[in-house]
Amino acid sequence: PGAVETKCTTDNGKPLRCWKDEEEVYFPSSYLKKRFDMTGKLGKDGSTFELFTSYAKMRTPDKNYDPLGPFGHFSTYSVETRDRVRCISAKTYVPMSTQWDPIPYYYPIQIAQYGLQHYSRMKIDSVSNKSEEVLVGVQSKEWKGAAGMHETTERLFFNDEEKGKVVNISAGHALSNAGAYVYLDKSPDLHVISFEWKPYDANSSFTVLAKMKQDDLLVLINYVFSEGDGKCVWQDEEKSFDDETIVLKPRKDGQVSYSYSYSGSAPIGNWSTVTRDILVDVARALSSGENRKKDDNVVLHPGDLRLVSLGFRGQLTVRQQIAQRKEQDFHAFRSSADWLVENQDKKGGWSVPVERSIADRKLVLPPGWHSAMAQGHGISVLTRAYNHFQDKKYMSAAVNALDLFKTNSSEGGVRAEFFGNVWYEEYPTTPGSFVLNGFLYSLIGLYDLSKLDVSGINDDKIKTKVLEALEMYSGGIRSLKQLLPLYDTGSGTIYDLRHVALGTAPNLARWDYHAVHVYLLKWIAGLEKDEFLNKTAERWIGYAYGKRAKHN
Amino acid sequence: PGAVETKCTTDNGKPLRCWKDEEEVYFPSSYLKKRFDMTGKLGKDGSTFELFTSYAKMRTPDKNYDPLGPFGHFSTYSVETRDRVRCISAKTYVPMSTQWDPIPYYYPIQIAQYGLQHYSRMKIDSVSNKSEEVLVGVQSKEWKGAAGMHETTERLFFNDEEKGKVVNISAGHALSNAGAYVYLDKSPDLHVISFEWKPYDANSSFTVLAKMKQDDLLVLINYVFSEGDGKCVWQDEEKSFDDETIVLKPRKDGQVSYSYSYSGSAPIGNWSTVTRDILVDVARALSSGENRKKDDNVVLHPGDLRLVSLGFRGQLTVRQQIAQRKEQDFHAFRSSADWLVENQDKKGGWSVPVERSIADRKLVLPPGWHSAMAQGHGISVLTRAYNHFQDKKYMSAAVNALDLFKTNSSEGGVRAEFFGNVWYEEYPTTPGSFVLNGFLYSLIGLYDLSKLDVSGINDDKIKTKVLEALEMYSGGIRSLKQLLPLYDTGSGTIYDLRHVALGTAPNLARWDYHAVHVYLLKWIAGLEKDEFLNKTAERWIGYAYGKRAKHN
Numbered sequence A, B: 001p002g003a004v005e006t007k008c009t010t011d012n013g014k015p016l017r018c019w020k021d022e023e024e025v026y027f028p029s030s031y032l033k034k035r036f037d038m039t040g041k042l043g044k045d046g047s048t049f050e051l052f053t054s055y056a057k058m059r060t061p062d063k064n065y066d067p068l069g070p071f072g073h074f075s076t077y078s079v080e081t082r083d084r085v086r087c088i089s090a091k092t093y094v095p096m097s098t099q100w101d102p103i104p105y106y107y108p109i110q111i112a113q114y115g116l117q118h119y120s121r122m123k124i125d126s127v128s129n130k131s132e133e134v135l136v137g138v139q140s141k142e143w144k145g146a147a148g149m150h151e152t153t154e155r156l157f158f159n160d161e162e163k164g165k166v167v168n169i170s171a172g173h174a175l176s177n178a179g180a181y182v183y184l185d186k187s188p189d190l191h192v193i194s195f196e197w198k199p200y201d202a203n204s205s206f207t208v209l210a211k212m213k214q215d216d217l218l219v220l221i222n223y224v225f226s227e228g229d230g231k232c233v234w235q236d237e238e239k240s241f242d243d244e245t246i247v248l249k250p251r252k253d254g255q256v257s258y259s260y261s262y263s264g265s266a267p268i269g270n271w272s273t274v275t276r277d278i279l280v281d282v283a284r285a286l287s288s289g290e291n292r293k294k295d296d297n298v299v300l301h302p303g304d305l306r307l308v309s310l311g312f313r314g315q316l317t318v319r320q321q322i323a324q325r326k327e328q329d330f331h332a333f334r335s336s337a338d339w340l341v342e343n344q345d346k347k348g349g350w351s352v353p354v355e356r357s358i359a360d361r362k363l364v365l366p367p368g369w370h371s372a373m374a375q376g377h378g379i380s381v382l383t384r385a386y387n388h389f390q391d392k393k394y395m396s397a398a399v400n401a402l403d404l405f406k407t408n409s410s411e412g413g414v415r416a417e418f419f420g421n422v423w424y425e426e427y428p429t430t431p432g433s434f435v436l437n438g439f440l441y442s443l444i445g446l447y448d449l450s451k452l453d454v455s456g457i458n459d460d461k462i463k464t465k466v467l468e469a470l471e472m473y474s475g476g477i478r479s480l481k482q483l484l485p486l487y488d489t490g491s492g493t494i495y496d497l498r499h500v501a502l503g504t505a506p507n508l509a510r511w512d513y514h515a516v517h518v519y520l521l522k523w524i525a526g527l528e529k530d531e532f533l534n535k536t537a538e539r540w541i542g543y544a545y546g547k548r549a550k551h552n
């Protein structure tokens, strides 16, 4: 007995092709996907068709959270490959965003997440894996001159009191000049380079040459003392005047060239350490096209390229030892923490320099707004940095970050109230938006600070602030327990409570945000050992598998 | 090209039978029904299969609401056929409920709805339709004696100063005695009888004999001065002692007999008017089995039976004129209003004499609780009764009903707050339950009172109270505008906000309650000429047709 084609209609009266057998009528899976946002895919063995309510996997954290340990599952994050991350700045070593503005800007939440990601990896990866390091350029013969070039390249090897063996280089500063260079280790895993140098003027630069595995394309990544119109990374133009127009020839001779702005990274004439993940820098460079779309984002994985050489131009001194590594977790973590210390404003905040508008511009935050999520994440980075480096500057910055939690949104702070319940706003709009995930992250930050061991500290201000963090955390937890049910639709969750003040439809959380809600709720339920929070999280997991609340 | 059977799985991994054609995979409609509570049915011409999100139709009220006109769409209500209505009491002429207790009790909301239903019908039906009336028993020869019975039946005809022509009857009081009777008009539409009588003792009774069209079953409905163990209506037992056990013989000779408690309907020895809808009384009688289920509820429609005779027993006087009508709207409306006046307690409330528990007994109201919905509905009946009868007792009762709106739930009133927003509770539980539809009905009641024309009234208390009703209404509207978005799931609505305090899943509204939400919201949006309320109602209508709020 087979099936016969039959005509179906749904609410809107639109006919659908259906099939009918002796038992019932069958509806097209495309209808289910469109109507209920479900996901269908062929089963593993290809013989079955699987239908899923949620495309996102529901993860839960390990039971026991250590406020100085890995931060949630951030070790699996990859901030540097996000399409909205324009580059890892060569000046500050932290990511710059182009999410809400085409000119790259510092987004404190992203910077903190970058730090937490690398800290978590540091804590999770085994020591043996980390310590793998290859040194190149140690022997003087490894340093090559740019033979046959129209400008002379000089290399002078001697001992510096501080730095040991160093190379003094003098070479033409044009990017077309290969300068003095060292061939790098070919192992595709060793895509991070690190060295110390002292450039003498703003014409100095260095360049890494990498080769793509897929198509042998040679990619030149130049680090130059130029602001580059604020572009962070840009493609170098090779102008020709054929046909009386300027023609850009990006891939001449199977080679492309990009530049990162190194301007301001350190004072000229001083020693500084350079650490770059070339895999990341190449990917960001290749993604830097002018009118690129989300799909144009290039993500590279270890093995996709290998380093060829590192070359220097202009007047400079380099330590005669180039390190090549697999990762730069420690450096990224410290760069994030240092950025937070150095960029904290008078209010103790990390303001966002671009406008943020939500709800069809019904809620607009002008440039300079603060976010409770940035404050919380910032604290989570800084408490860890304090513990790791035992440098009080990190702790001072962490406690200073608390003040904005006491200031109302309307006065530039991040504090709001939902019908009398305190809330810490990821987006401190007026009226409030009450984004759940940002609030929960801010609570984790407050928790981290409240757990800081201050027994050995002789500073009453710090001790008071740590207690204040505990109070703010507890107040937030009380609100969470009051308001959490308002985010529950009975079959999913709501991203925020903007709809209450705006009188609009609820802003439903898509499944990956639902997964974030579940993860964070489980995290906090674990901190609080709270059965209500835990049960709610369990119910929310059920929603992702098609369970729904009962109707009356 | 046909379809081939294929195996599908869903979230839970359970396999389903699916069909697959060259384009895609087709899922069983039973899955859609179970998973998403959808409704499937064959199209009108039988060739298509229609899938509906909501089984309930979304109705909206007429634009201009008159606080003295029909109440919403209540003219289409049929309180008396609801399975939870045990009977229309022969004592008070208002419904008695068995919803939450097997012993019939007065449920003020139901009584008020009964009144509003019949008032609305009065207002909507054309006058010609209403005035149809047939008089029987006007001629003395129409009054028959129970020939051949073992007890004598006497009929004496004479003129009473007040009542005109009357019949004095003396007959044996046993129910087995047919007494003195009149044959009624055979027209199946004329199922309401009305007459005046004066019984002299508690042995007097009257009986209507009706014949079912379907199976010629004869149904005797007796109205007796007996409390009947509080049963309201019960089947008369015909005991036989065969086999030494008492055997109930309900349908001996194609005939069944039921009794209504007429006890206390009026003082014995006084004239009173009897009005009964026999169609309703027979249906309630046939539904009165001891262990009946919902499905056992008998609903009769005009044409399902015809009246045969009306007989009297015991010592009594009857006016020699029995009216037969199609409906009794006026009588039902007045009975409801009078019940409300006579049963208002010292607090101005109509308390519910049975326990009410919700949320798995997490919220329990002990007997004697008040409901804002009862207070509101009561007011809506009483303002109309005042206008209709111009009797101040109705207005006094209406304004007295306001007081409980000022008293908190915890103190026996109906007032609650949701995070500081005033609410009028259908179920004044602690913590609050915040049922939406009951709140909206209570607002309509307050509105009705606030619109009462008091220009010609010389009573400052009344005038003050009418202003107070306006304030309460306005306060409620403010809360509504604040809290309405909390009932919106993005694909349907939530019945109440119990989940917020209880920390449970939201109590989703089934589609018929969703339709009530839509209707009431449109109603109030119309009163308020409010675009937010109207837009919300429109969006909620969309949900019933499968539209959903966007996710982020």
Ligand SMILES: [Ca+2]
Pocket: A426, A437, A438
């Ligand atoms: Ca967020």
Ligand SMILES: [Ca+2]
Pocket: B426, B437, B438
């Ligand atoms: Ca209700």
